[in-house]
Amino acid sequence: MSINFTAFCATPDTPPDEYYIPLVPGPGGSDNGSKDDPPPIEFPPGRHRTPGMALHCTISHESGITISGSGIADEIVSYEVYDITGSNIAIFSDEQSFIDFIFSGISGEFQIRFRTDSASYSGYIEL
Numbered sequence: 001m002s003i004n005f006t007a008f009c010a011t012p013d014t015p016p017d018e019y020y021i022p023l024v025p026g027p028g029g030s031d032n033g034s035k036d037d038p039p040p041i042e043f044p045p046g047r048h049r050t051p052g053m054a055l056h057c058t059i060s061h062e063s064g065i066t067i068s069g070s071g072i073a074d075e076i077v078s079y080e081v082y083d084i085t086g087s088n089i090a091i092f093s094d095e096q097s098f099i100d101f102i103f104s105g106i107s108g109e110f111q112i113r114f115r116t117d118s119a120s121y122s123g124y125i126e127l
Helices: 095-102
Strands: 018-026 055-060 064-067 078-083 088-092 109-115 120-126
Touching: 055 095, 055 120, 064 095, 078 095, 088 095
Parallel strands: none
Antiparallel strands: 018 055, 018 120, 055 064, 078 088, 078 109, 109 120
16 A cells, blocks of 8 residues: 655745736825825716726836836826825835835735826725
8 A cells, every 4th residue: 555645835925026906096196295085986877888997007026117008107206105094104206115115025905006296096905
């Protein structure tokens, strides 16, 4: 009689190389200093179509920040991190400092906000 024994080895919870975050555009550019969440979106009456609202954002240690189908990543003037209660944790004025913070080993669920001169873009990330 023979018994086969297989051991499974895995690395302990290694962080991903990149994060994918759906971003929702809203008012509150960098000039007004507003930290409020975007107002609720009003949907049109039944049988009317609404356009897609979320933008797809990728945060990568190697590639930086890319936001699909837009030039928004080049217009960002403020990179902000909030906890889930809305308390500000960190604000960065440059992309690399923000990316270094995201990949620094912090853990939990956070809201990120990217502010341009005319709007803000927010989404949630779990690290």
